[in-house]
Amino acid sequence: MTTITLENITKRYDNGFEAVKNLSLRLESGTFTVLLGPSGCGKTTTLRMIAGLETISSGDLFFGEERMNDAPPKDRDIGMVFQNYALYPHLTVFENIAFPLRLRREAKASLEERVRAAAEAVELTALLGNKPKQLSGGQRQRVALARAIVRKPRVFLFDEPLSNLDAQLRVQMRSEITRIQRMVGATSVYVTHDQSEAMTMADTIVVLNNGELQQTGTPHHIYTNPQNRFVASFVGSPAINFFEGEIRGEAGRLSFYEFGSSTTFSLPAQAFVNPPANFPRKATLAIRPEHLGFTPFLGASLSPEALQYTLSGTIQRVEFLGHERLVYVETSPQAPHKIIRCTNIAQILEVGGDIQFFASPDHCYLFDSNGARL
Numbered sequence: 001m002t003t004i005t006l007e008n009i010t011k012r013y014d015n016g017f018e019a020v021k022n023l024s025l026r027l028e029s030g031t032f033t034v035l036l037g038p039s040g041c042g043k044t045t046t047l048r049m050i051a052g053l054e055t056i057s058s059g060d061l062f063f064g065e066e067r068m069n070d071a072p073p074k075d076r077d078i079g080m081v082f083q084n085y086a087l088y089p090h091l092t093v094f095e096n097i098a099f100p101l102r103l104r105r106e107a108k109a110s111l112e113e114r115v116r117a118a119a120e121a122v123e124l125t126a127l128l129g130n131k132p133k134q135l136s137g138g139q140r141q142r143v144a145l146a147r148a149i150v151r152k153p154r155v156f157l158f159d160e161p162l163s164n165l166d167a168q169l170r171v172q173m174r175s176e177i178t179r180i181q182r183m184v185g186a187t188s189v190y191v192t193h194d195q196s197e198a199m200t201m202a203d204t205i206v207v208l209n210n211g212e213l214q215q216t217g218t219p220h221h222i223y224t225n226p227q228n229r230f231v232a233s234f235v236g237s238p239a240i241n242f243f244e245g246e247i248r249g250e251a252g253r254l255s256f257y258e259f260g261s262s263t264t265f266s267l268p269a270q271a272f273v274n275p276p277a278n279f280p281r282k283a284t285l286a287i288r289p290e291h292l293g294f295t296p297f298l299g300a301s302l303s304p305e306a307l308q309y310t311l312s313g314t315i316q317r318v319e320f321l322g323h324e325r326l327v328y329v330e331t332s333p334q335a336p337h338k339i340i341r342c343t344n345i346a347q348i349l350e351v352g353g354d355i356q357f358f359a360s361p362d363h364c365y366l367f368d369s370n371g372a373r374l
Contacts, residue, residue, distance in 0.1 A: 001029040002063045002154040002187050004050065009059035011045050011211075019045040021211040022059070027204070032181050032188045034202035036195060038234070042211035043191045044159060050189060051157050052076050063155065079148030079186070080157040083164060085140045087132045087147075093119070094128040097146045118150040121180060138169045145177065149184050156181060156188035162197065174201055195235050199223070207231050229371035232286050238326055240286050240365075241338045247366075247374075249279035256285050256366070260334025263311055271364055273373050283374060284367045289326065289341035291363040294355065309359040313338065315351050325349065329357065 004027040011020040020042040027033045035043035048054040050061065052073035061068045068076060087096050097118055101111045119125050122142040132140055141161060148156060158177070162170045178201050181188050192198055198205050199219045207214040207222065207230075215227045226232035232240050245258040247267065254267040265285065269275070276283075292311075313329040316337055327340040327349055340357055342349070349355075366374040 001185055003027065003029045004155065004187055004189070005060075005062040006046075006050075007060040007062070009046070009049060009061065010057045011042070011049060011054060012057040019211050020049070023208075023211075023213055024059075025206060025213070025216065027187060027189065029187055030185050031203040032178065032190065032201060033204045033206060034190045034192060034198040035206050035208060036192060036198040036235075037208035037214075038193055040210075041208040043193075043208050045211075046208070047157055047159055047189060047191045050155070051078055051080055076155070077151075077153050078155045078157055079151050079153035080159070081141075081144050081148050081161045083160045085132075085144045085164075087140060087143055089132050091131070092128065093124060093130050093132075093135070093143050096132070096143055097128075097150050100147060100151050114150050114152075115146075118146040121149065121183060122146045122176070137165050138173060141165065141173060142176070145180060149180060149186075152184075153186055156184070156186045158188065158190040160191055160193070162192075163194075170197070177201065195237065199235075205235075207234065209234075226365060227373050229284060229286070229367040232365055232367070236288055238289050238339050238341070240288050241292065242336065243285040243287070244335075245283065245285065246280045247276060247283045254279070256283065258285075258331075258335060261332035263331055263335075265309060265359070265361070265364070267366070268361065271361070271366060276368070276374055282369045284369075284371075286365040286367065287359050287363065289339040291360040292338060292340040292357055293360075294340070294342065294344075294347065294357050309361050310356060311338075311359065312354065312356050315349060315353050315355060318349050318351060320345075329355065 006023055006025045009020060009023045010018060012018050023046065035046055037043050045054055049056050052071060056069050094115055098111055098115045101114060119128055122145050124142050124146060127135065127139065162173050165173060174197060190201065202219055204216060205219055205222050206216045209230050215222060215231045222231065222235055243258045243263060245256055248255050248257060256265040256267055311331055313331040315327060316330050317328040319326040325342045325345060327342050328337045329340060330337055368374055
């Protein structure tokens with residue numbers, strides 16, 4: 001197994017555009033790391049630099065203690081799984097899986113043993129004689145996985161491998177990929193813009209935007225402790241609620257006032273990671289939909305500040321998802337709708353109805369006008 005280290009990696013094209021900017025990461029041996037971000041954020045470029053398919057403009061890439069900047073892809077001992085499977089249509093499943101071993105001139109007996117072992121790992125033994133056109137999308141992706149693991153690489157690279165599959169198959173293949181990665185034990189880097197894939201598969205998530213590192217951490221840490229507004233907005237479905245307003249210091253206390261509405265929150269000292277120094281100042285308060293509800297939150301209901309977290313509004317839309325509902329509430333014509341995740345599906349909620357709802361003061365995030373965490 002291999003540790004991957006990126007030290008101040010930059011990718012700069014001839015026109016001066018920097019796709020990746022001064023990126024430093026350490027991906028521990030045997031772990032599953034997901035590079036997450038929107039299109040154009042630099043995640044695929046980073047993966048291709050690790051693979052040797054893109055040159056590194058500046059900085060250093062190491063596999064263990066070995067500097068890899070100038071090593072050709074074939075000498076990096078990687079297995080790569082692409083978005084489009086990249087199978088040879090005229091070859092059988094067996095021959096597709098065996099292809100990298102034939103390039104290495106593997107002995108026939110060893111080749112057959114390793115191909116069958118790889119096929120068994122991805123549950124394709126019965127299909128070894130089939131051609132790709134006879135396979136479903138999920139089966140083709142399994143062939144691509146088997147072809148990657150048959151080489152026994154020290155590094156696995158995945159470039160959005162599930163984006164061409166339907167929703168149900170994507171969920172199934174997420175489990176398959178993580179199972180196989182644990183079995184093989186190779187250090188793995190997985191690129192996706194789908195936060196559900198990142199949250200369910202990763203040991204570590206690396207969030208990128210505009211070629212820059214935004215935050216790295218476990219899925220739980222990224223979700224519950226976003227370092228900036230971008231991370232808070234990008235990670236989480238449905239999206240986090242934003243209240244645009246300002247922080248004011250009055251009578252020795254700090255309060256948040258939303259622009260365009262009567263919403264006011266008292267801000268306890270523990271709400272701040274980096275307390276502001278002067279007031280009033282523009283800020284954004286963020287609360288996830290599961291931390292808004294139609295009854296007081298237990299911790300808040302016992303607090304003297306509980307009433308400071310009561311809001312009112314008009315229901316604009318209700319989305320029924322079976323096990324829960326998403327309720328869109330207008331608190332003011334000038335303010336964006338707030339989304340409430342409601343797990344009590346028996347509760348009567350009518351579009352156009354006026355309601356009161358509550359926020360959990362223990363789950364509020366504050367960001368300054370530049371998006372940095374306060």
